Amino acid sequence: MTAVEAENLTILYEGKPALSDVTFRLDEGKTLLLLGPNGAGKTTLLKTIACFHREYRGKLLVFGRDPCDARHLIGYVPQSSSLNERVPLTALEVVAMGGLYRRGFVHFKISEEILRKAEEVLTFVGLGHVKDRLFRELSGGQKQRVLLARALMSDPKLLLLDEPLSALDPSARAEVTNVLSKIKSEKNVTMIITTHDINPLLEIGDLVMLINKRLIAFGRPEEVLTDGVIKSVYGPLAKVIPVGGKLYCITGDFHLHRDRGGGL
Ligand SMILES: Nc1ncnc2c1ncn2[C@@H]1O[C@H](COP(=O)(O)OP(=O)(O)O)[C@@H](O)[C@H]1O
Numbered sequence: 400m401t402a403v404e405a406e407n408l409t410i411l412y413e414g415k416p417a418l419s420d421v422t423f424r425l426d427e428g429k430t431l432l433l434l435g436p437n438g439a440g441k442t443t444l445l446k447t448i449a450c451f452h453r454e455y456r457g458k459l460l461v462f463g464r465d466p467c468d469a470r471h472l473i474g475y476v477p478q479s480s481s482l483n484e485r486v487p488l489t490a491l492e493v494v495a496m497g498g499l500y501r502r503g504f505v506h507f508k509i510s511e512e513i514l515r516k517a518e519e520v521l522t523f524v525g526l527g528h529v530k531d532r533l534f535r536e537l538s539g540g541q542k543q544r545v546l547l548a549r550a551l552m553s554d555p556k557l558l559l560l561d562e563p564l565s566a567l568d569p570s571a572r573a574e575v576t577n578v579l580s581k582i583k584s585e586k587n588v589t590m591i592i593t594t595h596d597i598n599p600l601l602e603i604g605d606l607v608m609l610i611n612k613r614l615i616a617f618g619r620p621e622e623v624l625t626d627g628v629i630k631s632v633y634g635p636l637a638k639v640i641p642v643g644g645k646l647y648c649i650t651g652d653f654h655l656h657r658d659r660g661g662g663l
């Protein structure tokens with residue numbers, strides 16, 4: 400089955416296009432890496448697929464339905480969690496919160512059943528031992544794994560992850576990447592993962608989409624990640640280097656250059 404299908408999709412904010420004319424098809428069970436510089440439209444595309452943003456033209460189907468009719472099939476992990484860390488929630492409670500929204504209903508009481516499931520999912524991401532620790536006291540990698548666990552509580556068929564590795568140091572990145580690999584191999588879930596730095600995720604991506612206000616390229620990593628394509632988005636210094644049969648992308652730090660150019 401097709402998990403996500405877009406045809407000539409243009410997404411707008413107050414009438415102005417942020418991402419134009421995107422066509423692609425993602426089959427169920429595949430992992431798509433969504434790559435593009437800052438402001439390219441990555442979050443915009445994720446939010447539209449998740450039915451958080453509704454202003455678009457063209458065709459967009461999630462499991463053959465309007466995105467808003469597929470919400471119960473979707474798990475969404477936002478880039479920076481809107482979780483208020485002043486509220487002293489334990490890791491287990493944060494995960495359990497993911498079980499409170501089901502089929503559009505909000506249940507206010509955390510049942511035994513939800514707590515049991517939350518513990519199971521927390522163990523799945525390797526954090527059973529910190530279930531009673533306060534979320535705000537966990538390391539960056541642990542927090543991101545808790546948020547992944549929270550999204551898994553509703554057994555999503557489509558998991559949307561917005562820059563799950565940003566702001567993490569290399570060892571925390573490896574922690575989160577390992578959990579993403581585990582989700583991919585053990586759960587029958589389709590994933591779309593946005594990222595600035597594609598390299599830590601290349602192993603788990605079946606497909607890569609490169610966007611920059613419009614679709615630049617979509618296909619298997621070896622088709623999309625070519626010098627020509629990468630340079631067209633990230634500038635002449637960007638390149639793709641094959642290392643031991645794998646690809647490594649050097650895209651530089653787009654923000655720094657842009658911010659400097661913008662005259663801070
Ligand atoms: N709520 C909004 N209202 C108006 N414009 C927005 C809004 N959110 C994002 N944009 C614009 O849409 C474009 C894409 O943004 P975004 O999807 O956040 O990019 P990315 O996630 O790739 O960094 C940017 O030009 C941004 O300014």
Ligand SMILES: [Mg+2]
Pocket residue numbers: 441442443478561
């Ligand atoms: Mg973004």
